[in-house]
Amino acid sequence: MSDPRETFAALWGRFADLPVPLLPLQPVLYRIVRRIAARHPELFDRLGPHQRTNFIIDLTDLPLALHLRPNPRALVFRAVRKDRLPRHDAHIAGDVLTLLRMLDAEVDGDAIFFSRELEITGDTEAIVTLRNALDDVEGSIAEDVAAMFGAAGRMALRRMRDMAHGPQLESV
Amino acid sequence: MTAGELVCPAGTPAALRTAVDAGADSIYCGFQNATNARNFPGLNFTPQELGKSVEYAHSKGARILLALNTYPPAGKFGLWREAADLGADLGVDAFIVADMGVAAYIAKTHPDIRLHLSVQAAAASPDAICYYVREFGVKRVVLPRILTIPEIREIKAEIPCEIETFIFGNHGLMVEGRCSLTNYATGLSTNMDGVCSPAHLVEYRRDADDGMSTRLGPFTIDRFGPQESAGYPTICKGRYVNSEHPDGYYAFEEPISLNLSRLLPALMDAGVDAFKIEGRQRSRAYVKKVVAAFRAAVDDVRAGREPALADLAALTEGQKQTEGAFQTKKWR
Known part of the structure; x- marks a missing residue:
């Protein structure tokens, strides 16, 4: 029987090389960021003036990047092409699993910066502020988002975590 | 005990x-x-x-x-x-x-x-x-x-x-509470403003060789090779060049x-x-x-x-x- 991690990794690797049509992703991403904003409004207080900062999150193992402007009155969260990045103030680069694990407080942001798994350029204060604001959100943002997509979302998240940690026990 | x-x-x-x-x-x-x-x-x-x-x-x-x-x-x-x-x-x-x-x-x-x-x-x-x-x-x-x-x-x-x-x-x-390195580089005081290496004055740059340079205000305080572990952007952990150390050395502390x-x-x-x-x-x-x-x-x-x-x-x-x-x- 094949190792599910290898199977998923192979699929993921193939996906990473494909040109991704961005348009269908946009409403999904907007729905995700609206959900996070609705569930964690205190996050915006910590962001302070950086609610108006334009962040690029470069997913190094996918053929796309994410553009985030965390202004609660005009949220922006959309997929963009890496060769056509919009004007931005801060740039964060890392692979999807590492970024997800940081988002869920499974790995320390400074530690993955020291190990060079996370690369940041541009407005350092904005990035530090975003990191601190997200770190004050308890619970799992990734699980919240996965739950929006039902069983398929939860399975995809579980597979991604399997890749990071090895297979997990099914929750009862 | x-x-x-x-x-x-x-x-x-x-x-x-x-x-x-x-x-x-x-x-x-x-x-x-x-x-x-x-x-x-x-x-x-x-x-x-x-x-x-x-x-x-x-x-x-x-x-x-x-x-x-x-x-x-x-x-x-x-x-x-x-x-x-x-x-x-x-x-x-x-x-x-x-x-x-x-x-x-x-x-x-x-x-x-x-x-x-x-x-x-x-x-x-x-x-x-x-x-x-x-x-x-x-x-x-x-x-x-x-x-x-x-x-x-x-x-x-x-x-x-x-x-x-x-x-x-x-x-x-360092003699804590007395360090003025950030003050010298940025004009802000670690001990009075409460911030060592203020983030708004820290900049990371990707170098041509895929390495990374760390800057605080107008000073480059370290440069890391592509696979090298990084440290905090503080002057006391920076590497500096002089005639004895043309490739740079940790003058104060190491990361x-x-x-x-x-x-x-x-x-x-x-x-x-x-x-x-x-x-x-x-x-x-x-x-x-x-x-x-x-x-x-x-x-x-x-x-x-x-x-x-x-x-x-x-x-x-x-x-x-x-x-x-x-x-x-x-x-x-």
Whole structure:
């Protein structure tokens, strides 16, 4: 029987090389960021003036990047092409699993910066502020988002975590 | 042997709850202003958050230590006075102070609340420590990280207060509370504005060889190769070039973290009452892992067992660890 991690990794690797049509992703991403904003409004207080900062999150193992402007009155969260990045103030680069694990407080942001798994350029204060604001959100943002997509979302998240940690026990 | 109180960091309310749940005996934190030495963007507590955090900690039997450990500049003392009054109203268990004026104000206005002397006061001799105890009623001194364990034992024998030492985090060999390197480079003061290497003046640049350069204000303070572990963007951890070292060298300190887990029994035997974990700017993931590791280790020592030491190397700066001056002053 094949190792599910290898199977998923192979699929993921193939996906990473494909040109991704961005348009269908946009409403999904907007729905995700609206959900996070609705569930964690205190996050915006910590962001302070950086609610108006334009962040690029470069997913190094996918053929796309994410553009985030965390202004609660005009949220922006959309997929963009890496060769056509919009004007931005801060740039964060890392692979999807590492970024997800940081988002869920499974790995320390400074530690993955020291190990060079996370690369940041541009407005350092904005990035530090975003990191601190997200770190004050308890619970799992990734699980919240996965739950929006039902069983398929939860399975995809579980597979991604399997890749990071090895297979997990099914929750009862 | 002492009880070995575990004093843990929290930069956000979520980190504070994480520290409590991971086994902290006490948690130190600060307000969102220059009254504490980690005045970083997006970090620290509003008065409302601190009030709720005090309630949470007390409900679990933990204590809150409020860091007011910076030095008020002329004409701005009111901010520190208000922070002390607010902390007292919110029920904090102790204030961590460095400035004598702040210590005097709290000793006079809130005499029932414990005063701890911050490492920022750089009190490293029995005479200096006794002065703070005598004049302000200080109950605990946080010792600078420049003393060997035999020296700590000697100090303990001569002072009438508790001792707290750092056990994990910054190596911290500078004379703390006196460092002006950030001030020189940026015009902002670590000790008065509460921020070492302010983030808005830090810049990381990707080099042509896929390496990374770190800049603070107008100065390049380090350059890392593509596969090389990085460190914090502080001048004291930078590498510099001169005629003797054309490829650059660490002129002050290296990016390396203090980890005294192996020395816990010796420290407790020498009379260290409390162990401080550094890292208010670090994440919940760091707090959870480091606090849980040291909780288990301290409990093992208390129970007379050999402490099981978790591997914390991945969380260290530069991914390197040292026992620093606690083991030997020839650490380098």
